[in-house]
Amino acid sequence: AQKITQTQPGMFVQEKEAVTLDCTYDTSDPSYGLFWYKQPSSGEMIFLIYQGSYDQQNATEGRYSLNFQKARKSANLVISASQLGDSAMYFCAMREGQGGSEKLVFGKGTKLTVNP
């Protein structure tokens, strides 16, 4: 079974509008972390935002916020006031456990295109 599911292969948004990128996850571990990374066409992986499973509030980092719905096992990324430079692949990833597996498990990604 997929641990991280990103159902939107591609998304389009107008510049200055907000966009939500979906991510659902599957784990039975009560302790986990959820991450979003941005991958521009140049290839690097840029950390955007982190949400811990025990965090009471949704994470925010500038124009990025994470809509964390624990009961639904979703961790959607919201980008407000989109900019042309936001056009990139976006990956949701999960890391499980306190000292268990260390690895990040990634989703397949969503390609975001911001239109002028």
Next chain:
Amino acid sequence: EPEVTQTPSHQVTQMGQEVILRCVPISNHLYFYWYRQILGQKVEFLVSFYNNEISEKSEIFDDQFSVERPDGSNFTLKIRSTKLEDSAMYFCASSTGRISGNTIYFGEGSWLTVV
């Protein structure tokens, strides 16, 4: 801002040749990783390294692969005899800790093309 640096950014190699990809993790980080991304696919975990030994590896990380921290700053991935299917972007990453809340920071990647 501290960052993970990788060299080379792009390497083309003949099938069967050995390749070494190099990484300098963030200086106060203790956990080091290699991930790979085949073109158009998702990022996959290869190996994690802590205290001078492998702490976890995936089934992709077979005997053709090895990692080393030869000195206090570099972290290398060696592919002994490259195959066409090893063509991918290889990411080095590092982290301060191994619990779920420790962010993993990635380098810019080394694009390996095997011909």
